[in-house]
Amino acid sequence: METILHAASFLLDWHILLAALAGVTWGIMGGALPGISPSITMALLLPFTYTMDPTAAIVLLASTYVGAEYGGSVPAILIRTPGTNAAAATVIDGYEMNKQGKAGLALGISLYSGFIGSMFGLIMLIALSGPLALVALNFTPMAYFALGILGLSVIATLSGENLVKGFIAAILGLMIATVGSDPVTGGTRFTFGSSELLGGIEPVMIMVGLFAMSELLMQASKRGSDERVRSRPRIQFPDFKLAKRLIPSQMIGNGIGTFEGVMPGAGGTIASFMSYNEARRWSRHPEEFGKGSPEGIAAPETANNTVAGTALVPLLSFGIPGSNSTAILLGGFLIHGIVPGPMLFQRSGEVVHGLYAGLFTATIGMVIMGILMLPVCIWLVNRPRPYLNAFILALILSGIYSIHNETFDVGLMMAAGVLGFFMRMLRFPFLPTVLGLVLGYLVESNFRRSLVLSGDDYMIFVDDRISLSLLVLAFLFIGGSIAKRLYDTFVRKPETITES
Amino acid sequence: MTRLPLYAAATAALFFSSAFAQAQEYPVDTVTLVTHSSPGGGSDVFLRELSRHLSPYLGANVIVENVSGGSGASAMARLATAPADGSIFYATTPTFIYTSLLSDPQYKYTDLEPLVNFFIDPEVIYTAANSQFQSLEDVIQYARDGRGQWGAANPASLERQALEQLKAAAGVNAAVVTHEGGGDLMINVLNGTLQIGVGEVQEIQSQLEAGELRLLATFSGERLDAFPDLPTVAESGYDVVVRKFRGLAGPKGLPDDVIAAWEKATQAVLADEQYKASYEAGNLRAEFIPHDEYATFIEQFGSETAGFLKETGIIE
Amino acid sequence: MFTRDFVGGVATIAIGAVYLYFSYQLRTSALDDSMGPGGLPRIYGWLLVALGSILIMQAALASRTTAVVTASGEEAKGEWEGQGRKVVYAFGLLAIGIAYLFILETFGYLISIALLITTTALYLGAGFSGRLIAIGIGGAVFLYAMFVAILGVRMPAGILAVLGL
Numbered sequence: 001m002e003t004i005l006h007a008a009s010f011l012l013d014w015h016i017l018l019a020a021l022a023g024v025t026w027g028i029m030g031g032a033l034p035g036i037s038p039s040i041t042m043a044l045l046l047p048f049t050y051t052m053d054p055t056a057a058i059v060l061l062a063s064t065y066v067g068a069e070y071g072g073s074v075p076a077i078l079i080r081t082p083g084t085n086a087a088a089a090t091v092i093d094g095y096e097m098n099k100q101g102k103a104g105l106a107l108g109i110s111l112y113s114g115f116i117g118s119m120f121g122l123i124m125l126i127a128l129s130g131p132l133a134l135v136a137l138n139f140t141p142m143a144y145f146a147l148g149i150l151g152l153s154v155i156a157t158l159s160g161e162n163l164v165k166g167f168i169a170a171i172l173g174l175m176i177a178t179v180g181s182d183p184v185t186g187g188t189r190f191t192f193g194s195s196e197l198l199g200g201i202e203p204v205m206i207m208v209g210l211f212a213m214s215e216l217l218m219q220a221s222k223r224g225s226d227e228r229v230r231s232r233p234r235i236q237f238p239d240f241k242l243a244k245r246l247i248p249s250q251m252i253g254n255g256i257g258t259f260e261g262v263m264p265g266a267g268g269t270i271a272s273f274m275s276y277n278e279a280r281r282w283s284r285h286p287e288e289f290g291k292g293s294p295e296g297i298a299a300p301e302t303a304n305n306t307v308a309g310t311a312l313v314p315l316l317s318f319g320i321p322g323s324n325s326t327a328i329l330l331g332g333f334l335i336h337g338i339v340p341g342p343m344l345f346q347r348s349g350e351v352v353h354g355l356y357a358g359l360f361t362a363t364i365g366m367v368i369m370g371i372l373m374l375p376v377c378i379w380l381v382n383r384p385r386p387y388l389n390a391f392i393l394a395l396i397l398s399g400i401y402s403i404h405n406e407t408f409d410v411g412l413m414m415a416a417g418v419l420g421f422f423m424r425m426l427r428f429p430f431l432p433t434v435l436g437l438v439l440g441y442l443v444e445s446n447f448r449r450s451l452v453l454s455g456d457d458y459m460i461f462v463d464d465r466i467s468l469s470l471l472v473l474a475f476l477f478i479g480g481s482i483a484k485r486l487y488d489t490f491v492r493k494p495e496t497i498t499e500s
Numbered sequence: 501m502t503r504l505p506l507y508a509a510a511t512a513a514l515f516f517s518s519a520f521a522q523a524q525e526y527p528v529d530t531v532t533l534v535t536h537s538s539p540g541g542g543s544d545v546f547l548r549e550l551s552r553h554l555s556p557y558l559g560a561n562v563i564v565e566n567v568s569g570g571s572g573a574s575a576m577a578r579l580a581t582a583p584a585d586g587s588i589f590y591a592t593t594p595t596f597i598y599t600s601l602l603s604d605p606q607y608k609y610t611d612l613e614p615l616v617n618f619f620i621d622p623e624v625i626y627t628a629a630n631s632q633f634q635s636l637e638d639v640i641q642y643a644r645d646g647r648g649q650w651g652a653a654n655p656a657s658l659e660r661q662a663l664e665q666l667k668a669a670a671g672v673n674a675a676v677v678t679h680e681g682g683g684d685l686m687i688n689v690l691n692g693t694l695q696i697g698v699g700e701v702q703e704i705q706s707q708l709e710a711g712e713l714r715l716l717a718t719f720s721g722e723r724l725d726a727f728p729d730l731p732t733v734a735e736s737g738y739d740v741v742v743r744k745f746r747g748l749a750g751p752k753g754l755p756d757d758v759i760a761a762w763e764k765a766t767q768a769v770l771a772d773e774q775y776k777a778s779y780e781a782g783n784l785r786a787e788f789i790p791h792d793e794y795a796t797f798i799e800q801f802g803s804e805t806a807g808f809l810k811e812t813g814i815i816e
Numbered sequence: 817m818f819t820r821d822f823v824g825g826v827a828t829i830a831i832g833a834v835y836l837y838f839s840y841q842l843r844t845s846a847l848d849d850s851m852g853p854g855g856l857p858r859i860y861g862w863l864l865v866a867l868g869s870i871l872i873m874q875a876a877l878a879s880r881t882t883a884v885v886t887a888s889g890e891e892a893k894g895e896w897e898g899q900g901r902k903v904v905y906a907f908g909l910l911a912i913g914i915a916y917l918f919i920l921e922t923f924g925y926l927i928s929i930a931l932l933i934t935t936t937a938l939y940l941g942a943g944f945s946g947r948l949i950a951i952g953i954g955g956a957v958f959l960y961a962m963f964v965a966i967l968g969v970r971m972p973a974g975i976l977a978v979l980g981l
Contacts, residue, residue: 036967043566044967050548140693141677162821164874168828168867171860175835178860181571181602182853184678185845186656187814188603189853190838195573195605220909220940221902264683319706320683334545337781341706387948390936391955393909394929397916398959402969404574407917414913421906425899426824444856445680452675452849453649453693656847664847676847813845 003126003353010357015053019060020361025369027067028074032377034081034208035399038068039324046331054336055351059358061332062312065325066362067369069268069308070114073301074374077106078381079392081212085203086268086304088434089276091211093289093296100292101229103378104236109294110301111370112237113250117302118363120254121261121309125316126356132262132310133317139263141449142461146470147263148443151270151435153474154277156481158431163485166432169423173436174443176201183445184452196408203269203437205400205409209416210423210430212396216389217421228385233378235371242294249279249295250302257306264314264322268307269438272300309359316340316352526559526761528587533564533748534579535591536572546746546784547591550618553775557765572596573605580607584751586758589615592749594658597802601809602656613754614798616766617747617789619779621700623662623719625733628690629712636717636736639696640670648674651694653682659698661808662719662742669738689713700744701726701783726783745801746784747794759791819895821875828868836861912936924974925964930956 010016023045030041042064049057072084077094090110097106124132139147152170159166179190180200191197238246253275260271279299280289289296312329314320319341321327333340338348345352381388400413423430454460461467533551537543544566551562567575572595579590590596590612600608627633633642642648652659655678663676677694679685682703689697690712698719707713717733718724719742733740748762769775770786779786789797809815839857916932923931934952942948963969 030967033962033967047548137687137691140688140691162874164867164871165821165824168824168864168871171864171867172831175857175860175864178857182655183680184655184849185814185847185853186598186602186654186660186678187843187845187853189842189857191603193604195577195603198571198573198599198603198605217906217909221906223905223941264687265680314683318683318687320687331545335548337778339706342710342712343706384942386937386940386942387951389940390933390942391951393913393936394933394955394959397913397932398925398929398963398969398971401971402963402967405970406574407920410917411914414910418910422827425902426820426827428824448849448851448855449677449679451851452677455647455675456850660847812847813843814847816843 003356006349007126007353007356007360010055010354011361013354013357015056016059016354016358017361019052019056020063020358021365021369023060023063023358024067024362024365027064027069028071028366028369028373029067030064031068031071032074032083033399034075034083034212034396035204035401035403036083037204037324037403038065038072038084039328040403041068042325042328042332046328046335049332050335054338054348055354055358057336058329058332058338058351058355059362061329062355062359063362063365065329066118066305066308066359067366068325069304070111070118070301070366070370072304073110073114073297074107074377077110077297078103078377079212079388080215081392081396082204082207084268084304085207085438086272086307087300088207088211088269088431088438089272089300090297092276092431093291093293096290096292097294097297098231098381099229101231102292103231103381104234105238105294106297107370107374107378108235108237109242109246109297111235111367111374112243113246113253113298113301114305115363115367116250117253117257117305117307118309118359118366120302121257121306122356122359122363123309124258124306125309125312125359129313129317132258132313135259136262136264136314136318138466140464140467141446141453142464142467143470144263144265145443145446145450146461146464146467146474147270148439148446150470150474150477151274151439152443153477153481154273155432155435156478157277157280158273158429158435160427160429162427163482165428169428169430170432170436172419173206173433173438174440176206176433176437177440178444183441184448194408196404196406200441201412201437202403202409203434204403205413206416206437207434208396208400209413210420210433212392213414213417214420214424214430216393217417218424219385219389221421230382231378233375233382235374238294246295246298248282249275249299252278252282253299253302254306257303258310260303261307261310261322262313264320265442267323268304268311271303271307273435273438275299275303312355316344317342319344526586527755527758528560528585530561530563530587531558532588533562533591534567534575534588535564536567536575536595537591543591543593543746546619549778550769550775553772554765554769557768557772558761559765571603572599573603573607576600576605576609576612577607579749579751580611582751584613584753584755586750586754586761589748589750592745592747592798594744594801594805596749597798597805598656598658601802601806601815604815609749609798609802611752612749613752614791614794615748615750615754615759616762616791617745617787617794617797618766618770619746619784620720620787621702621744621746622724622783622785623659623698623742623744624701624704624724624730625696625698625716625719626689626704626708626713627696627716628692629714631692631695631714633695633714633716636731636733636738639716640672640738642695643670643672643674648672649677649694650674651677651679651685651688651697653679653685653697653699653703656809656814658742658744661805662698662740664808664812665740666733666738669740686713705783720785724785743801745787745789745797747789749798763790819875819879821871821878825868825871825875828871829865832861832864832868835864908939909936912939920974921972922974924976925971926956926960926976927974929959 030036042061072087073090075081075083076087076090080095082088094106155170256275257271276299279295280286314322315326321330400410533547535543547564555562582588597609633639682699685697688694715730719733721741839854842854920928930952933955
């Protein structure tokens, strides 16, 4: 209670309010630009924070993080380009709704869900930091491996009509994830002497290629007339009935987001894909998923914004950054001589309470800025297709270049676009590829790490209780999906497969 | 992949440098210090702080530029092709030697000229405060009796090399588990998955102060000022000494006046009271090494590392 | 006969085989764990080959069932009709993207991106008009402002370097 009162007193400090609003606006912009990740958006502000008051500096950076995690969903919905990794799952139903002329509603749902997620994440951060930190502390390499396998079990849902093709696509993703330096020995793998590939392939390059570039190539291949359903340039929040329908999927997003956020290294991308999967499993309208389901936007967007809040738990409690973004935030703390960790709350409680207040303001600011900025974005995508697509191409080529200032990366992104183009032509789903790409490193490194620990005894995965329960859950999911498919194929009358 | 680089938690409070040193004749107005660390990372924070204090002593503006990519390969390429007029330097840590050897990029550490060294970060062995291990000997004995499990922050790093050398010196067969950075490693020491971890003091400072971790030994040559009771690994009977350096390197063929200016400015800034307070709070140990010695030092470090990597079969 | 699934299966096996070839070339070292750097990649490679074979079998089974209903020749023709032209059109756009990468260093970001927008819009069917030129220049200035001026990305300056852009 004392914490909340003290934190609330910061709401009267205009420095904090200004930092929160500036941060969230900047974050939405950076998040919305493909290739500019939340961490880059934050890093760009870092030099300015040197001369700022410590609390304002931390609030500025954390608000940027909140804004960027939300901002990623805007291009995901409007131009099929996830602005951030964690927005990849939002593309599925968000872009479908946009195609149906419901971009305003899709953006409204994502903004509303982002708000719910951020607020929930903040509440968890304030109220349950201690217990959540304990969960993170007990996650061994075995448990991380099991968590990765659980994430991979979502493949079955993302595969579309043919499970074999889904698995092939997933393995392609896992293969891309092996490029770079080996997680155990540090030797190089599949780099073919290229220094650009040493650090591995950034998932965002492949994602932008698979989603956006392949879509541009697809549209260029059709040469058709511009027959789109245009959305009205207005943000439409869900009405009472829809809001009620979204509650279960948002709760799923909150739950999974909280859990994944506190695991250093797990992150928002897995959280949003898993939430998407669970929302579909528990939905009353699972058939709408993939065809523009509002729940399909609400679940991942709630999840990745919840992560933005709970990802601060390991940072504040242990001083351990769980992602590149929180690592920048750690830098922000260190610049001001504040060392996050067990002593933080005693030594710099001021700053932590200011941070809570700043995040609260940022979440509200996010909604205001969204309402102001989004109609312009919808107006922009309503321009004639040749101009729009030319601009999208220019945007993604510039965005990918800016990651490392390398034309090599742009070439890599275009290659992924060609891969995506042929996958679509041969009717392979590419969402499993994205999933494999994101989870490949987590799964491989922790699998091998566990075996080093146990001296190659596989029982270590069964002896670790968290690992065992997650693995059982994963096998139930995969087994269930396969059983259902087999049942549909052999017992029920085979239906004609329709083109997606 | 999003691989978390080693975010070595760095340094403490910022003080504005009010030190007014006599502006010297430095051949260029602006000096760029390049780091492969991303903004906010260990080397980045270290450099940005150094740059504030260094400017007046050097007589030039000092700015920091992040050239990430290829764990230093891009930064080395940038430096090796830059003019040797004293306008650009690269902030070196052992990473640049490991990257040169492991991935054989076009430009390597041998294409650069070491300038001077600033700091040597002490590497320490730590365990969870609630563990049964009170000394390094306990840990070694445990590994002798069964299977020891030791952790290093990154694969193919100085820390991994140190643990492999310790294993060889003690004649035990412990499993050395590599991680994705110091934080990841620390969690596994805290939850008891590993008996010991190796890292820099500033990475675990907060946990040390909170009494959650216990130090067992330091890999440095002498005992640390901050922990006078902590024995060195060599004292414990295993002849392993690790020197994690932080210095600068430039393009080949640096002019003598530039080198002289840096040697003078480096010694002056390390003695600066305010800067000293700040880096000592961050557990950095100042160790100025002049140009000539530093070149030999880097060369030796490189050949030792190459020897280790070849012996273990990682490179040819 | 040559259905999408059949072609997909063959491509899968080909990718798997190439990947396997390289995964067997990976160096082993004394610091390796028992799996080594090549352990999982080899599993991935063999899985891909196996799944590709299953896909081919599925395709063969499916074409036998459909062959009863319709003549297989017609089926295949219908599925592939017009795909060749589509690939050519798509690669035209790709060629524009690649050309941009080649002129980027010489012409600099501002000019290259303006050319990219104009050419792409023309290629995608926009008529040549004042509007096209305006959008090309306006778009380039907007992107320049976002990435270079605001975000501070170091884009190649090229021939505009003399103007300090």
